[in-house]
Every structure is written in structure tokens, then in C-alpha cells.
Amino acid sequence: MSAAVPATVDYPNAITCIDTEQVRPGQACCYLIGGGDQYAFVDCGTSLSVPGIKAVLAARGIGLGQIAYVMPTHVHLDHAGGAGLLMRECPNAKLVVHPRGAKHLIDPTALIAGATGVYGPEKMAAMYGEIVPIEASRVIVADDGFQLDLGGRELRFIDAPGHARHHYAIWDAQSRGWFAGDTFGLSYRVFDGPNGATLLPTTTPVQFEPEAWLQTLDRFLAADPAWMYLTHYGRVGNVPQLAADLRGDLAMYQSIALHLADVPDRHARIVEALTLHALEELAAMAAPVSDDTARDWLAFDLELNAQGLGVWLDKQQRTATA
Template identity: 45%
Template sequence: MNSLRSYEHGIHSVDAGYVRPLLAAVHLIVEDGRVAIVDSGSNASVQPLLAALTAFGLLPEAVDYLILTHIHLDHAGGAGSLMRVLPNARLLVHPRGVAHMVDPSRLVAGVAAVYGVAAVRKLYGEILPIAERRIIPATHGLRVDLAGRELLCLDTPGHARHHISVYDRRSLSFFTGDIFGLSYRELDRDGRQFIFPTTTPVQFDPVAMHASLDLLLSHAPEVMYLTHYSQVRDVAAKGVRLHELIDEHVRIARLVEAAGSERRARIRAGLQELLLVEAERFGCALPTAQVLELFATDLDLNAQGLDVWLDSRAG
């Protein structure tokens, strides 16, 4: 599989090599020989990114910014390793994420507590620290210059409280991390893309997610670049549907709020039914078993996130 895809306006995606092909993308914005990279993927992304730079005739010194949409490890796990081979790059990350990039031990421990140390090491490798002097806190409204091309950072919580999105006025597009949901290329049909929310633990907040979507849509973007997975169009209609699907996630969770130890399993069952109905509504051509395989981990995480959210409401 060719892991490098090129779009309009000097935007490119590189497959992050995370778990399976077409699961996670890292994006490059190239302007007049200078580069910004959005999200780092895991350590497995480093060599494909360097190969992409070589393919464009560029050296690692050409990268001015590495921008993290948030610090979940499938988006930020390779940042420390990547910064070590990008001598001129500055790291942009939400202010809440700065301390975790300087000292990632607490971040890694939190993930290891859920998945185990061995699993974290296998998925992400060693998570390396980044010197604080190389980090720029990506406050809401921060504008950075890439060879005369303005990139605007916006605070977009809902998936996580440390989440930003990046608006590129040149291409009328956003780099959305996880706030604009999931859109796996295997489900594409007749030039259309499927969309589904991600309510991953532990900071899912539906009110904040709705507000963040409205903020993104207020800029009238023509294109969204998702980490999972890359370019989607027909943005306004997808935004409307995401609002509806977020409400459906919340409804499913609330229906079983008092289900005790069975609650998470019942949430997952409800989400699976929602996914299959949505895939049929979209006209998905894949067999049901393949759709469920592609979304298996996402259904687990969405159910876990909703379960944690219900507990936070009770608290």
C-alpha cells in the first residue's frame, strides 16, 4: 500500500502505521519548502514521515512545526522521537498537554493502567520527553506562520479537554484530530464518505462536543482532514449528522444508566446496532462482519467513554 497521499494546496497524508493500514493518518502541510506536520502518530510513523519529506526533496530541517491535535498516544505517542530528528521544529500542543509532553510518564502510566505496560510498549514504543523550550502552548486563537501561510489553532473540547483543531485559510480546511469523528476509507461509496462520532474515554462531554462542531462549521470549511482517516468533504451535511449521532450516543447511554455491572456491555450493544443502521442508511457495500471488524475497537472505546461520562454526571 502506498502510505503517501497528496491532496490540493500542498496537503498530504502519510499512513501512521498504527495497528492496521488506513486507521490513522499524519498530515503534512507544505508551503514554499517549509512544512507543518499535524499529529505525530506513534513511533512507527517516524520513518514514513522522513521518507515523505525525502519524496518532496525536503530535509528534516524544513519542518517548522509539529502540531498535536491532542495527546492521546495514537496522535502524540511518536512526538518525542519525531522532534529528535526535526532540529528546527517547534511543538504546538494544547496548554493542558504541555506538561505531559515535557514529562510523559504520567500519561504513559494512565494508558498502561488500562491496557498493560506490554501492550503500550508494543503499540507505541518508548514515549520520549520534549524539552519545554521547544514547545509553544496552542492557546485558543493562536496564529502561526508557515512561510506566509496562516494556521489558526482553536480550542475544541468534547473528545478531550486538551483538544485543538487547526484551520488552514489557504485551503478552507480544518485538521480535526478526533472532534469531527471517524471516517474510514473502506466504507467510501460513490465518492461519499461515512461519518461516526468518537466518544473515547475519559473526557467525553457532549455539550462541549456540540459547541466545538458548531465552532468549526462557523468557518464554513470545505474540507476536513481527520486523523481517522484523512480527507472528507460535504462538510456541512456531515456536521449535521454528527450532531444527530452524538445525541443518539447519549440517548443509548441514558437508556441503560441504571443497568449496574451490565451497563457498559448494553451501551456497546446499542452502539453496534446504531452503527449498522447508520451503515445501511449510508448505503455501505461492505458485509456486516467487516463493518463490525473495522469498528470493533471504536465501539469498545465509545462504550467505555459513555460509561465514564455517566459516572461523571452522577458525581
């Protein structure tokens, strides 16, 4: 029985957003980019996302052999967990990966162990499925400034730390947009209201680095982008304003974490403070959702954000006492 075709959104310049059907519709996606008779994926969801991705290709008459590249922005499993299985299905594809991430996709033992340690084996399998290794001969390492020709379409890769050190972003000259992974935050379309989109940072464990993140944002803006393509979720415009909002949120996140650094129930207090901050921002943007709905949508993200801030706080304290 063939998989159902997941939700898609077609943007101009041969860019298709494909829902990777993680947790709920509208929460995570990947992008199919067309270039001449070649295609590439930016991010690919988990192994559980691959049947749906194949169904999209089949519905559009695109052969698996036409996929030239699979390009995970970083190796977190919601972005790259399905890379090995997708590569196995696409015989001509090369994997394009950040230098710090290549070894983890060639040999995913550490990724599997880390996620299993967090979620346990049953939940790990239910969330991410099988993590398939990728042959080293099929891997292209994208250093800062690396350029790729996709059927006549110029793609440029930059090192994009802040969310993770194994993160790159891709500049697509044709659409004047950045495929930003998690380095332009998350912005769910269910929250879009009359005042536009709302962004939240993604400060997940373990490599939140706010100073590096601000430099990444500077590099984004230097290209004068028209669009940002987010994995969570879809395309957003109004880039300078959203970048300013994200800078403000990054500062607020650090302030919240530092203020609560020494309370006994630090993690729970940070989670609730981040939640209240998000609800205030959604109200200011007249987001068309109730507080209960917003809490439901954001609970998983804000739990991870609080964990990441906790790791960052611990590093700050170790540095201060060294």
C-alpha cells in the first residue's frame, strides 16, 4: 500500500514545501528545489517521513534518480534523521553536509545513542524510525562559502552557528532566500494573524551560542534576502523586522535564564517564563489562537528551549569559576 501524499505548498522559483508529518501537520517540513532536470532536498525529516516524500515525487512525475542532492541543514534528527534512508532510495544523490556533521551521518551511532538516551528506545523508534548510515563516498562536505550548481541554479552555503555548531544555511540566488533550518527560529503558520508572523528562538540542547547566532543573523541580512525558508515552518518574509524580533527574543531568553539561574526548580521556572513570554508575543501579534492552543503547540519546543538554556547556564557558570 502506497503512502498518502503529505501536504505541500508550492512557492515561486520551483520551491516546494513538503510537510514531514512530525508530531502534527504544520510543525516540520523539508523543501524540494527544482533546477533544470535536477532536484534537491533541503532537510528531509525522519525516516518515517521518507514514504510521504516519495509519494510527493511520484505524484509529480519526478523520478528518484533525478534527485541530485540531499542537504540537511544540520544533523538534528528532525532535519536529518531520514537522510540515510532517502539516500538509499535515491541512487544518484549526494549528501551535502556541514563539516562537523558529516561523521555523524556516515556513522550515526552517536546520534542514535544520544536520542535513545533522551527518549528511550521505544519512543525513539516511534519518533524517528531507523537511522541509516550513509556511504562516505556519497558525502560532500560543505565548508563556509561552498557553492553548488543545481541544474544551472546557484546555491551558496555558509557556516551558521548559534543553534548548533554543525549547522549551515543555504543562499538561493534565484529566489533571494535563505534556507535557514533552525537559525531563523521557528514560526508556525497557525499563529499568523493580522499583524503577521511570530518567531521564536530555538535554543535546544546542547550548542546554544547567542553571540555566534547574532553574527549568523548579520550574514543573513547582508544578502538582503526577500524570504527565509524555515523547517518549522514554511516561508516568511518581512525579514529585517523578524530578524530584529529574533534578536530581541535571544536577549530576553538570556535574561530569563540568568534571572532564574539559582532557583531550586530552575528548569520548570524557565519553561513557564518562556511560555508566558511567548503568549505575550502572540497576543501582541493578534495571533488567532487561544492560550491553551498556543501552549499545546509550543510545549515540546519550549521544553527543549529550556533544556538548552540550562546547558548554556551551566557553561556560563563553569566559565565564571574557571
